[in-house]
Amino acid sequence: MENNNSFPVPGRALVITPHPDDSELGCGGTVAKWIKQGTEVVYVLCTNGDKGSSDPDMTSHKLAELRKIEQQKAAEILGVAEVVRLDYEDGSLEDTPLFRGQIVEAIRRFRPDVALFTDPLRTEFYLHRDHRIAGTVTLDALFPYARDRLHYPDHESEGLLPHKTPDALMWGSESPDTFINITGSIDKKIEALVAHKTQIPSCEESDELANLVKVTAARVGSRCDYKYAEGFRRISFSL
Numbered sequence: 001m002e003n004n005n006s007f008p009v010p011g012r013a014l015v016i017t018p019h020p021d022d023s024e025l026g027c028g029g030t031v032a033k034w035i036k037q038g039t040e041v042v043y044v045l046c047t048n049g050d051k052g053s054s055d056p057d058m059t060s061h062k063l064a065e066l067r068k069i070e071q072q073k074a075a076e077i078l079g080v081a082e083v084v085r086l087d088y089e090d091g092s093l094e095d096t097p098l099f100r101g102q103i104v105e106a107i108r109r110f111r112p113d114v115a116l117f118t119d120p121l122r123t124e125f126y127l128h129r130d131h132r133i134a135g136t137v138t139l140d141a142l143f144p145y146a147r148d149r150l151h152y153p154d155h156e157s158e159g160l161l162p163h164k165t166p167d168a169l170m171w172g173s174e175s176p177d178t179f180i181n182i183t184g185s186i187d188k189k190i191e192a193l194v195a196h197k198t199q200i201p202s203c204e205e206s207d208e209l210a211n212l213v214k215v216t217a218a219r220v221g222s223r224c225d226y227k228y229a230e231g232f233r234r235i236s237f238s239l
């Protein structure tokens, strides 16, 4: 039984992830659950994650190649229909008309019922710059840019019409108000996370990660009477 702070299973969900693996951490259980219930999910992967390694033998080029494969594998484990890669360098996201236009294009192309991404607003805890910028740009792209046909008018000639996405669900929020029961899909979330081998190279680290994911999901779940849950801050666009 779902409680009042949950969210109905959407037909189409667009996930905007700053780096490979952020989306699995933030909403992997929700994505796996919804896909099993018939939702079509598309990812937009903003950066190639080419700075995320402390291995002295690793290069940015090699890391980007490995993380592309890892993200594809994780998406396949969850059943994601497509991963759109924008291929920005890790740490290079800026709030530019080009980046905003790429998110607007994804929204107009896929026409989601809900978009999931990082909450860009935090006051009590630090936040990666790419997460903050990806979140801010996505919010702006959802409202009003994707909605209004005179923004990015070239899209119309490509057959992409304006689109109103009814809802945004933001992970990593300090004030989540919407909770998804992931008790039945937490194992898929962990399996998808472990596919990011460059980030979790050893079995011990995989076990630690699985434990951390369960402890975190149980803590969120205790707020809504689910064994395991993911929490989001929801914004509904009514205009």
Ligand SMILES: [Zn+2]
Residues within 6 Å of the ligand: 018, 019, 022, 128, 131
């Ligand atoms: Zn990240």
